[in-house]
Amino acid sequence: MRHRHMAVEIRQITEKSDMRKFVKFNLRLYRGNPYHVPGLVEDELLTLDPARNPAFKFCEAAYFLAYKDGRIVGRIAGIINHRANETWNQNNARFGFVDFINDNEVVDALFSAVIDWAKKRGKEMLQGPMGFTDLDHAGMLIEGFDQLGTMATIYNYAYYPKQMERMGFIKDQDWQEYKIFVPDEMPEKHRRIAEIVRKKYGLKTLKFRSQQEILPYAHRIFDTLNQAYSVLYGVSELSREQIDYYVRMYIPMLRYDYVTVIVREEDDKVVGFGITLPNLSRALQKAKGRLFPFGWAHLLRALKMKNPVVDLYLIGVIPEYQNKGVNALLFDDLIPIFHKNGIRYAESNPELETNAAVQMQWNYFERKHHKTRRAWIKEI
Known part of the structure; x- marks a missing residue:
């Protein structure tokens, strides 16, 4: 046409x-x-x-x-x-x-x-x-x-x-998007909150070393995402087929030490998760849109080698546990890992300006607002 x-x-x-x-x-x-x-x-x-x-x-x-x-x-x-x-x-x-x-x-x-x-x-x-x-x-x-x-x-x-x-x-x-600078040590308030929340709600932190270990939790992570993101602008619930699609797409490319899952001990329910990745921006620029013949090598190197920047790709907590300090458990786990790998700052990626809960979680970190993006609308 x-x-x-x-x-x-x-x-x-x-x-x-x-x-x-x-x-x-x-x-x-x-x-x-x-x-x-x-x-x-x-x-x-x-x-x-x-x-x-x-x-x-x-x-x-x-x-x-x-x-x-x-x-x-x-x-x-x-x-x-x-x-x-x-x-x-x-x-x-x-x-x-x-x-x-x-x-x-x-x-x-x-x-x-x-x-x-x-x-x-x-x-x-x-x-x-x-x-x-x-x-x-x-x-x-x-x-x-x-x-x-x-x-x-x-x-x-x-x-x-x-x-x-x-x-x-x-x-x-x-x-809004932020550069969130990794502190020299875990903020004391976050450390105290993490310990209190862990005991009060019977939560534990899971870490993974392989695709085989994380796969039993993969669909539950996306179920948690569905619940956590349901009230956010423009969101529609991911179907079972879509979750299968994203599991196949994303799980193989994860760096497992950068993935944190919080579960309730009594029933192993996933109540929160954080999926972060080494920043792949420079590697994708070198790949120039092509995975083959050499693009995969740039991406693999960026995923495995030390990189001073990390992307906060997906973070979610189910509504029942929001505003109860569960995010402190994520930081308590990830900040030492970021130190070990020489991370200087994290890219927050887009956060709705109206999402006060997300904005507040950075109050104890040095941060810089460096990008803003917009969804536009017009009557037709």
């Missing part, structure tokens, strides 16, 4: 060869940018494929490329997450996987294509950038363009938010 918008041509993707062009446009647009962290092409193709991503059991999507003078100059995905709409009592479409040159005509054409697609499906609002689920990239960078991105986030040029404002999009939600 093709749409003409003045000198810009919009093509809806129907062929696999075009899908690869869709994914690779991001790599071309940011080639040489020192702050952009490219994803892996094959991983993004997997995410966008209805035959392989179980999110399509309750999502639908369309993908569009913008051409000008015979060259690709932009891309955008339209997404409808029916489960999220039911959960939040909304009638929204999402846009995501969006990139474009700084050209009003190109931007207008891309967003017009998604808006037309969404209106034909009876949607009332367009919000984004968001993916299919909460584990996909979300939020457009609005501050921190001179900061290195992370594996879990989107990097974009400073003209992106200006284009969103020009088109009449307004703020829907903001996330």
